[in-house]
Amino acid sequence: MEIREIIFYIIAAFVLGSGIMAVSTRKIFRSAIWLLSTLIGIAALYFWMDLEFIAAVQIVVYVGGIVVLIIFSIFLTHKSGDEMPKIAIKRKLPAAFAVLFAFAFTANLLLHNSFALSATKSFDLSVDRIGTLMLTTGDGGYILPFEAVSMLLLAAMVGCIVIAMKIKKEEQ
Amino acid sequence: MLSFENISHGLHNWLSAIMSETPVVLIELTLVALAAITLFAALGLILVYMERKVAAVIQIRKGPNRVGPMGIFQTAADTLKLVMKENFMPDSVDKFLYKLAPFVVMITAMLILAPMPFAQGFQIWNINIGVFYVTAISSISVIGVLMAGWASNNKYSLLGAMRSGAQIVSYELSAGFAILSIVALTGSLNLNDIILSQQDGWWIFKGHIPVWIAFVIFMIAVTAETNRAPFDMAEAESELTGGFHTEYGGMRFALFFLAEYINIFIVCGIGATLFFGGWMPFHIGHWEGFNHVMDYIPSSIWFFGKTFFLIFVIMWFRWTFPRLRIDQLLNLEWKYLLPISLFNLLLITVIAIKGWHF
Amino acid sequence: MIRFLKNYFTEVFQAVKSLFLGMKLTGYYFTHPKEIITQEYPENRLTLNLSERFRGEVVMTHDEQNEHACTGCSACELACPNGTIKIINKFEINAEGKKKKAIDAFVYHLELCTMCNLCIQACPTDAIKMAQTFEHSVFNRNMLTKQLNLAGSKLREGVE
Numbered sequence: 001m002e003i004r005e006i007i008f009y010i011i012a013a014f015v016l017g018s019g020i021m022a023v024s025t026r027k028i029f030r031s032a033i034w035l036l037s038t039l040i041g042i043a044a045l046y047f048w049m050d051l052e053f054i055a056a057v058q059i060v061v062y063v064g065g066i067v068v069l070i071i072f073s074i075f076l077t078h079k080s081g082d083e084m085p086k087i088a089i090k091r092k093l094p095a096a097f098a099v100l101f102a103f104a105f106t107a108n109l110l111l112h113n114s115f116a117l118s119a120t121k122s123f124d125l126s127v128d129r130i131g132t133l134m135l136t137t138g139d140g141g142y143i144l145p146f147e148a149v150s151m152l153l154l155a156a157m158v159g160c161i162v163i164a165m166k167i168k169k170e171e172q
Numbered sequence: 173m174l175s176f177e178n179i180s181h182g183l184h185n186w187l188s189a190i191m192s193e194t195p196v197v198l199i200e201l202t203l204v205a206l207a208a209i210t211l212f213a214a215l216g217l218i219l220v221y222m223e224r225k226v227a228a229v230i231q232i233r234k235g236p237n238r239v240g241p242m243g244i245f246q247t248a249a250d251t252l253k254l255v256m257k258e259n260f261m262p263d264s265v266d267k268f269l270y271k272l273a274p275f276v277v278m279i280t281a282m283l284i285l286a287p288m289p290f291a292q293g294f295q296i297w298n299i300n301i302g303v304f305y306v307t308a309i310s311s312i313s314v315i316g317v318l319m320a321g322w323a324s325n326n327k328y329s330l331l332g333a334m335r336s337g338a339q340i341v342s343y344e345l346s347a348g349f350a351i352l353s354i355v356a357l358t359g360s361l362n363l364n365d366i367i368l369s370q371q372d373g374w375w376i377f378k379g380h381i382p383v384w385i386a387f388v389i390f391m392i393a394v395t396a397e398t399n400r401a402p403f404d405m406a407e408a409e410s411e412l413t414g415g416f417h418t419e420y421g422g423m424r425f426a427l428f429f430l431a432e433y434i435n436i437f438i439v440c441g442i443g444a445t446l447f448f449g450g451w452m453p454f455h456i457g458h459w460e461g462f463n464h465v466m467d468y469i470p471s472s473i474w475f476f477g478k479t480f481f482l483i484f485v486i487m488w489f490r491w492t493f494p495r496l497r498i499d500q501l502l503n504l505e506w507k508y509l510l511p512i513s514l515f516n517l518l519l520i521t522v523i524a525i526k527g528w529h530f
Numbered sequence: 531m532i533r534f535l536k537n538y539f540t541e542v543f544q545a546v547k548s549l550f551l552g553m554k555l556t557g558y559y560f561t562h563p564k565e566i567i568t569q570e571y572p573e574n575r576l577t578l579n580l581s582e583r584f585r586g587e588v589v590m591t592h593d594e595q596n597e598h599a600c601t602g603c604s605a606c607e608l609a610c611p612n613g614t615i616k617i618i619n620k621f622e623i624n625a626e627g628k629k630k631k632a633i634d635a636f637v638y639h640l641e642l643c644t645m646c647n648l649c650i651q652a653c654p655t656d657a658i659k660m661a662q663t664f665e666h667s668v669f670n671r672n673m674l675t676k677q678l679n680l681a682g683s684k685l686r687e688g689v690e
Contacts (some may be wrong), residue, residue: 003194029322033269036315052301056308064311068341071318075334127301127361157345157510164506230556234568492556493549508542 004048011048015041026083029074036067053127176472177293204296208285212434219433220247222480223487230491257422262325265419269323274420274427276316281434283309288441289363291451291472302363303351306442307344310397313435314340317399317416320428324419332415335405335498342505343396343403349513350390353383353520354446357529363445370449372457378529382519387447389513394439395486396501398432402493405501436483444478451475585645585660588615588638590678597686598679600657602633609652614642632685636678640666655689 015038022034039062046055134146183203187196221236221244228235236243261270284306286297299305314337321333355361357379358369369375375383396403407415417428444450451471455463496504523529559565569578592598602619620634650658658678668674 027266030266030269033272033315033319040312052299052305056301056304059308060304060311063315064308064341064344068311068314068318068337071315071322072334072337075318075322075330127304157514160506161511164503226560228568229563229566230560232559232565232567234566234570237570488553488556488560492552508545512542 008045008048011041011044015045026086028077028084029071032067032070032074035070036063039063039067053130175294175470176291180294208282208296211285212282212430215437216430216433217247217251219437219483220250220429222483223433223490226484226487227491230488251426254423254426259422259424262419264325266323266325269319270419271424273316273320273323274424274431276319277313277431278427278434280309280313280316281431281438283312284438285434287363288438289367289445289450290475291470294472295364298362298364301361303355303361303366303442303446306438307348307351310435310438311340311344313431316431320420321416324416326419328412328414329416329418332405332407332412332418336399336416338498339399339403339405339501340397342502343393343509346389346505346509346513347393347397349510349517350386350393351442351446353386353513353517356517356521356524357383359524363450367445367450367452370452370455372455374447374449374452374454375529376447379520380523380529382516382523383447385512385516386520387443389509389516390443390447391482391485391489392504392509394443395489396505398435398439398486400432400436400486401490402495403501404495405498410495436486437479440482440486441475441479443482444475448478448482449474450478580662584662584664585647586662586664587640587645587660587666588643588649588658588678589661590636590658590680591656592680592683593686595686596680596683598657598683599655599686599689600633600636600679601655601685601689602631603654605652605654606649606658609648611646611648612642612644614639615649633679638676638678639674640676641671641674 018034018037018041022031022038025031025034039058043055043058043063046052046058133140134142137143184196184200187199224246225235225243227233236246239245239249261267287295287299287302287305289295317336317340318333321329321331321336324330354366354375357375358366360366360369370378372378376387379386399405399407405415407417412418417425420428441450449455451474453463453466453469453471453474455466571578590598590600602617604617604619607615607617616637616639617633618635618637619631621629622632623629645660647660650660666674
């Protein structure tokens with residue numbers, strides 16, 4: 001086995017292990033931290049694939065944004081430090097079935113399709129290229145979704161500023 | 173000529189000559205890790221000493237002056253004391269997270285060090301998305317603070333952690349905009365490209381007033397992001413008895429303390445790279461002779477000189493301004509810094525497109 | 531809207547200006563190490579430079595004839611909030627055969643004193659003052675109880 005593969009299996013084991021811990025721990029805050037390490041593990045997988053931009057986006061969006069949001073809502077929740085009650089067996093069974101089904105479904109897909117390894121690197125993900133693609137109007141361009149999302153985010157930010165400014169007017 | 177670039181290349185060539193590729197990579201990884209840890213320890217000692225001296229002189233005091241000449245061994249003695257101390261842990265903490273939190277903060281600081289160009293051709297990882305990588309990883313460090321605040325099982329710690337969370341999440345925006353304005357001018361995220369684009373003058377001189385505004389906003393935002401006074405709401409000794417590290421002692425506390433100084437070093441290094449050209453010597457346009465003279469000063473000295481100057485400025489802030497209240501802090505971000513940096517970014521983009529910079 | 535923008539920018543300008551003002555002052559101190567007022571005490575014990583208002587302990591002033599100005603009125607004793615001062619009076623018979631009040635012992639408990647200066651303000655004849663000595667540590671607590679009037683001293687002529 002090559003070192004590259006060993007690293008892959010280590011990262012995969014880390015992602016799976018912390019994923020299992022995230023759903024099985026009975027402390028809500030620990031659960032959030034395990035979720036965080038799952039997401040970081042996925043970012044590590046992207047780094048392993050040399051997709052640095054995607055990896056950084058993964059960290060910014062999920063770690064810096066969503067997990068912090070989750071942790072904040074845990075902080076603001078009453079009695080969130082207590083252990084959660086044990087889950088009843090009748091709720092465990094359907095969950096186990098769902099997991100089994102999903103596992104069987106994925107395994108089925110994996111076994112019935114062959115994944116050919118291409119010798120050439122199939123994607124060029126330099127930031128220049130991503131930027132150009134984002135703003136291309138022609139084939140393979142993402143100008144419409146990009147602009148829609150950027151308008152949404154700008155509106156959200158301006159909204160924040162307007163709300164912040166308004167309170168001050170009332171004070172005066 | 174002896175430079176960091178030559179040393180590292182020579183070492184690599186020598187190692188490659190005597191063994192195969194895999195052990196070379198492993199040995200080099202170990203060496204890099206050792207070098208990073210050594211740098212951390214040295215920085216911790218130097219910066220704490222520097223902070224105490226700067227604070228003292230600004231407050232018309234002498235500062236540490238007993239341990240060694242001018243008190244230079246004071247921080248070493250302090251570190252020794254912290255190492256010898258018992259690693260006390262309160263009874264009702266979440267033990268796993270309590271132990272993990274200082275390491276999260278520390279590892280994050282180590283990760284951000286990777287794309288930092290310390291000297292010409294001397295960098296741990298020449299990553300293509302340098303600046304973006306730094307922004308991304310630095311958002312993890314807030315998790316360490318939140319974790320410490322929660323695990324301590326103390327209401328002051330929790331309050332400190334929440335303040336720090338709100339603060340870092342909001343100030344990341346204006347820091348990001350300030351960074352983006354330089355990215356807009358250079359058209360690259362790679363820290364080396366950004367430095368090379370300052371061959372004929374640093375951005376702070378080339379980019380007119382908008383870059384100055386961006387620089388000021390960057391300095392304010394990173395001071396807030398590193399939780400330093402006047403934005404040290406997370407610690408706030410006088411109201412939260414130490415905030416998120418109230419329950420920490422001994423070496424665990426020292427790790428938080430060290431991480432704070434490492435973070436200052438890193439953000440100042442990034443600031444120096446973006447606005448003052450990193451290791452690029454002081455060049456003026458096409459004055460070949462002058463530029464050539466400046467090149468005689470080694471690039472590492474330029475980098476560390478600029479970085480330490482910015483660190484001094486941040487320390488200067490700390491010992492001049494009183495602490496902000498949490499609502500004033502958020503007002504400053506959302507009512508002043510963010511709108512101004514949005515317009516400033518627009519202005520800089522226009523400058524970059526029209527090529528109005530020098 | 532225009533007024534709002536004007537206010538906004540004046541506010542920003544004022545804020546930046548005041549911050550720079552603060553930084554100018556601290557910057558001045560940073561670049562002028564001569565301003566440092568720290569005394570490195572044990573080394574410069576002989577050349578120690580204490581500020582004028584520093585208060586170390588209460589002493590009674592005596593002139594060359596070993597005379598003091600204390601009439602024994604015990605205003606200081608009444609003024610002292612901690613009972614630091616205790617005045618023991620005696621009655622002397624002077625030349626005209628009259629009895630006259632004079633102090634026998636001005637007892638001062640340094641261990642109780644907070645250097646509040648109230649006794650000095652209360653004294654009508656300026657007999658006591660604050661000295662700048664501060665090396666008071668001794669091995670026995672009794673040594674902190676002092677008698678301020680020197681042995682054989684007497685009231686200066688003309689002080690009532």
